[in-house]
Amino acid sequence: MQDLTLEHAFQSKIDADQKIEPRDWMPDIYRKTLIRQISQHAHSEIVGMLPEGNWITRAPSLRRKVALIAKVQDEGGHGLYLYAAAETLGIDRATLIEELHSGKAKYSSVFNYQAITWADMGAIGWLVDGAAIMNQVALCRTSYGPYARAMVRICKEESFHQRQGYEIMLTLAQGSPEQKAMAQDALNRWWWPALMMFGPNDKESLHTEQSMRWRIKRFTNDELRQRFVDMTVPQAEFLGLTVPDPDLKWNEERGHYDFGPINWDEFWNVVKGNGPCNLQRIKARRKAHDDGAWVREAAMAYAEKRKQREVQMGIEHRA
Numbered sequence: 001m002q003d004l005t006l007e008h009a010f011q012s013k014i015d016a017d018q019k020i021e022p023r024d025w026m027p028d029i030y031r032k033t034l035i036r037q038i039s040q041h042a043h044s045e046i047v048g049m050l051p052e053g054n055w056i057t058r059a060p061s062l063r064r065k066v067a068l069i070a071k072v073q074d075e076g077g078h079g080l081y082l083y084a085a086a087e088t089l090g091i092d093r094a095t096l097i098e099e100l101h102s103g104k105a106k107y108s109s110v111f112n113y114q115a116i117t118w119a120d121m122g123a124i125g126w127l128v129d130g131a132a133i134m135n136q137v138a139l140c141r142t143s144y145g146p147y148a149r150a151m152v153r154i155c156k157e158e159s160f161h162q163r164q165g166y167e168i169m170l171t172l173a174q175g176s177p178e179q180k181a182m183a184q185d186a187l188n189r190w191w192w193p194a195l196m197m198f199g200p201n202d203k204e205s206l207h208t209e210q211s212m213r214w215r216i217k218r219f220t221n222d223e224l225r226q227r228f229v230d231m232t233v234p235q236a237e238f239l240g241l242t243v244p245d246p247d248l249k250w251n252e253e254r255g256h257y258d259f260g261p262i263n264w265d266e267f268w269n270v271v272k273g274n275g276p277c278n279l280q281r282i283k284a285r286r287k288a289h290d291d292g293a294w295v296r297e298a299a300m301a302y303a304e305k306r307k308q309r310e311v312q313m314g315i316e317h318r319a
């Protein structure tokens with residue numbers, strides 16, 4: 001009975017578009033869904049640093065290198081905001097990281113593809129960050145306060161990422177025939193994985209209905225995917241590049257682009273761990289975590305020392 005009243009109050013708050021805050025009562029499944037979604041999002045930011053991080057030393061100019069370093073560093077910051085938002089739900093960061101390392105937690109599958117040429121830095125910024133923005137702009141209005149607030153800040157940085165990627169593509173597309181071919185090849189390889197980033201079709205999506213009712217999600221996977229296609233196709237045309245989809249066509253009646261079927265077998269195969277880089281990515285994360293252990297220990301020791309000094313000074317003060 002008590003729970004029913006609480007649940008009613010909770011849903012009314014959501015329906016009135018008010019935020020749920022950490023100390024508010026919330027149903028267990030709401031909490032669990034958010035922990036899963038926010039931590040998956042945090043892991044995606046952190047693992048997402050890897051494909052581009054590999055290119056920092058090979059950036060073709062100082063300006064490109066500076067922009068790429070800033071971008072990769074931003075992604076690390078996004079991961080931190082999101083781990084902190086997840087921690088407000090009563091789970092600690094060490095547990096979340098352990099779940100990533102053990103393979104229990106997922107991250108966006110798109111980061112299991114390889115970045116094999118410099119043009120991939122363009123395609124990733126343009127398409128992968130572009131798809132991320134579609135998702136994240138919608139999440140700025142998600143019902144859980146700390147998640148929504150983290151998103152506002154993240155979105156500002158994401159639009160810089162998308163532009164730096166598009167500018168790389170534009171430069172290559174206006175360059176030599178070889179450079180233009182590189183840009184086209186990168187678009188060919190990243191187009192479909194970017195569309196997959198929105199997740200399964202609405203019919204197949206397990207969590208969509210409940211998440212929409214709780215306003216964790218404000219739009220469905222298919223709605224966001226359609227927006228992304230509608231926004232990105234004219235950008236590809238401006239570059240003079242061809243989207244690798246023979247079924248892509250403007251549908252006058254719908255006012256949207258129609259596009260071909262997504263290869264969901266490939267998607268699930270990568271999710272299950274069989275993508276080109278799954279093992280490599282987790283190995284790199286584990287190594288970074290182990291190599292950084294001394295930094296965490298030193299920070300803890302320093303904090304402890306400061307605390308003791310404060311206590312000591314407090315005693316002397318009183319004496």
Ligand SMILES: [Fe+2]
Pocket residue numbers: 045074075078154158
């Ligand atoms: Fe990000």
Ligand SMILES: [Fe+2]
Pocket residue numbers: 075129132157158161
């Ligand atoms: Fe980004």
